[in-house]
Amino acid sequence: MCGIAGILLASNALDQRPLRTIGQMTMALRHRGPDGEGFWVDREAGIAFGHRRLAIVDLSETGRQPMHSASGRYVITFNGEIYNFRDLRRELEEVGHSFRGTGDTEIMLCAIERWGVEAAVKRFAGMFAFGLWDLQTRTLHLVRDRMGKKPLYVGLTRDALVFASELKAITCFPGFEAKLDEGAAMAMLSKGWVPDGNCIWRAAYKMPPGSLISVTAADLAVKRSAASLARRTRRWWSLAEVASIGQREPAAGNDEELTTELDRVLRLAVRERMVADVPLGAFLSGGVDSSTVVALMQAQSTKPVRTFTIAFDEGGFDEAPHAAAVARFLGTDHTELHLSAAAARDVIPDLPQIWDEPFGDESQIPTLLVSRLARQHVTVALSGDGGDECFAGYSRHFLASHLTRLQRLPSPLRQATAMGVGVLAHLSDHDLIESLPLSASLRHAMRSDRLYRLAHLLKAGNEDDLLQRLTSPSTETLARHQPPIPSFSSPLPNDLLSRLLFDDMTGYLPGDILVKLDRASMANGLEGRCPILDHRVVEFAWRLPADAKVRNGKGKWILRHLLGRYLPQQLIDRTKQGFDVPVGAWLRGPLRTWASDLIATARLSGAGILDFAKVDACWRAHLDGKQDRARDLWPVLMFEAWHCEATRSIASDAAKAHEYALLGD
Known part of the structure; x- marks a missing residue:
């Protein structure tokens, strides 16, 4: 690379x-x-x-x-x-x-x-x-x-x-x-x-x-x-063509036969990505996607695979124990780095220069840090990116079937249910749910932002409205104007799950996930490889029936079933956590001055993009502790940090370009 x-x-x-x-x-x-x-x-x-x-x-x-x-x-x-x-x-x-x-x-x-x-x-x-x-x-x-x-x-x-x-x-x-x-x-x-x-x-x-x-x-x-x-x-x-062919020519076979075919295709993709004349390893979070990639690597390697995990020393944001358990079972050579919150925050000033378009996905921080860790030992790292988009791993994917069924209920009953969920969200906002004796996974699921999102989805009037709500941002836009509502050109108009997957593969995947991996890895001179996104795996995934992806209220059924051939079930069945970082707490604490200064700078910059009445109200609500508005605020802060860096670097580039222009042949 x-x-x-x-x-x-x-x-x-x-x-x-x-x-x-x-x-x-x-x-x-x-x-x-x-x-x-x-x-x-x-x-x-x-x-x-x-x-x-x-x-x-x-x-x-x-x-x-x-x-x-x-x-x-x-x-x-x-x-x-x-x-x-x-x-x-x-x-x-x-x-x-x-x-x-x-x-x-x-x-x-x-x-x-x-x-x-x-x-x-x-x-x-x-x-x-x-x-x-x-x-x-x-x-x-x-x-x-x-x-x-x-x-x-x-x-x-x-x-x-x-x-x-x-x-x-x-x-x-x-x-x-x-x-x-x-x-x-x-x-x-x-x-x-x-x-x-x-x-x-x-x-x-x-x-x-x-x-x-x-x-x-x-x-x-x-x-x-x-x-x-x-x-x-x-x-x-064309992904649209691949999706259409997949619907017209579905894969034949029972569960075991389909899983065996996925094993064959994914093994090949992993094996090809293990070819390198430099040290090679893998990111391992302990989740289904990265564990599957590492399991297939280890199954085809004559020596322990190098694996890497980072963890924050803050409760609720540590996947390291899960990753370590998977690594022990598979026999990998595992490296785990525990980071203080201060060490994680130290990279924030570097983000606008690394992502030279504004980028507001806070998981960029751990992705950058795990890439930095891996580069100390290897030059190539395989990742599990693409599993959610290919095999339906996001909550919206397995919510889709439940919500579609709810569409058949009378509208007054749906509206009443939405109101009840909204009340729960309000209670969560005021930390009343935190005082209940709930498991960490259930508490994570009952975060106020997730509950508000669910209430919003329950209000959908029909399936098209539901699709629009499922694919629209869950955060409040703090810009002066709303971006235009995208039109859906999915080739699969009658299948809500496929429409969602198509939207993810053509939007979120190239716009967020792959940008995040490329910039984070390349900033450290590390090559990231994604075997699940091999085009042969993608094409096979589109030929699978919906129940091979979502079954019994869970996504990625076939990937979990495949992983069950390599790991015991107790290492597979756990709640999806994602690469979360405690940005909300940081903005109320050690990042408060940094954020306040950026908002003040934005007000003076004259870019004319932000609605400062909304920004100020959102910032006050977050600081008051009434709501966790980090997901609304982080894109604003990253945009302004990027804008400051871009203004500075463009002025420097212009001066250098002028020098080059003055040079003779």
């Missing part, structure tokens, strides 16, 4: 000096590739590529990028891994091709030369984002993997297209206008993350998952906006 950057000048560009900025752009990504850098520039064609290397497979010089194809027709700068490259290599060798090195990039280039760009990427199993220059046709191809695991941003200026793994490289380019996209900002304040179809800067956009675009210098002479360029992007892989 690496960091990539590139520049293509428009055919009518009068000045080639901006190509020199490729050095500054690439340097901005040095954290993604601490093992070296490389550049390729063709001034006559107006193209430049940069690459920061995190060496994983083939550590020799033959793995350096940017890399030329054997014929010299193509040049590539590539971020990611092609896990089936050995199978592709054997296939290509059988028809006469030979290779200098042992890595995947050389195989990619050969596959593209033999089969063409789109046909080749359809045969790649992996995570990838790359820029490919065709010297013969003078065309730039930009490609992103199926699920959106690897980021790829594209920016447009008056005279050039620029692309990179992160926005901080694009804002280095002279002439790039870093103007806030208010729609993206409103969406972030509502959801906590910028949707994958938006970008925080107007002049940039994200390549969608499973997409590619082909551009020439002549195209750039007439395409003057990021939006017009984005419309040329086409899909080479």
Whole structure:
């Protein structure tokens, strides 16, 4: 995994000096590739590529990028891994091709030369984002993997297209206008993350998952906006098509046969992701997803797998005992780090620079810290990300069937039930439930925010209304305007669970989960791999019947059943906790001054995004202890912290870009 950057000048560009900025752009990504850098520039064609290397497979010089194809027709700068490259290599060798090195990039280039760009990427199993220059046709191809695991941003200026793994490289380019996209900002304040179809800067956009675009210098002479360029992007892989095929051609077999097939497909995905020429391990929380990945790793390893867990020294936020129990049973080489709240809070000032779009999912903190821990011992870590989205692990997934049945009840009865749940939420707000002798899991389930959410869902008038409520943010938007209500283009209009899963896979997964993992791991020079999101696993998951996912009021039934082949039931059956951190308590205590200062700064900044009457009321209610409003406040605080950092760094980038522009050829 690496960091990539590139520049293509428009055919009518009068000045080639901006190509020199490729050095500054690439340097901005040095954290993604601490093992070296490389550049390729063709001034006559107006193209430049940069690459920061995190060496994983083939550590020799033959793995350096940017890399030329054997014929010299193509040049590539590539971020990611092609896990089936050995199978592709054997296939290509059988028809006469030979290779200098042992890595995947050389195989990619050969596959593209033999089969063409789109046909080749359809045969790649992996995570990838790359820029490919065709010297013969003078065309730039930009490609992103199926699920959106690897980021790829594209920016447009008056005279050039620029692309990179992160926005901080694009804002280095002279002439790039870093103007806030208010729609993206409103969406972030509502959801906590910028949707994958938006970008925080107007002049940039994200390549969608499973997409590619082909551009020439002549195209750039007439395409003057990021939006017009984005419309040329086409899909080479479609989740909508996968979902439709899965519904038309469901998997055949009984429970055991389906579980065995999942075991086979997921074992293959795990095995392919265990290929590395550097130390490798896994994140282990003790939950179903990470435990399944680690169990399949250990089943295919001749030595103990390295596993990593962090824990906060605060009650109710510690999954370490569960992880340790799983590690002991499987026989892994387990590392556990207990952190004080102060140590966790110490990383907060770094967050806006690491996530260079505003990002308000507080689980970014433990994800960053566990990545930092793992990097002290390994260079690659497998994770269980994707299990909830593929196999229905969120409460909304298994609530859906219950709530659908409740839709059949008379409206007055549903409204009365909603009112009763609202009363419980009010009691929870005032700590009255805390005084009851409840288990930790039940107390977690009866948090006021969860109860208010349930009351809101019970008021749904019909299934479409229920879908809208299930997929809308559960927090109050503190922006001046509400973001537009999204339209649902799910190909499965008659199946509520499938519509929810489709929405998660196309929204929350690429916009939040994968962004969180990529930035947290790459900030530490660590490669994160997600076997559950292998496209073959995803495609199999869409062929499963609903009751293989949700059964007996629980989600991820088939994944739990599979894990039961490797772990005893008592290590599987526990309440899902998630990567929670006690942000609410911190905001009332040690983070209070920091938060107050940010809110005051936001009031003076003039960005015009926030509704300060709402912000002030929310902040007072939280400080008074009447309600835990951390989930409403955290996106606001992260947005403002990001805005301060962006303003500072853009001013610095502009000064450096001016210096580059003054340099001669």
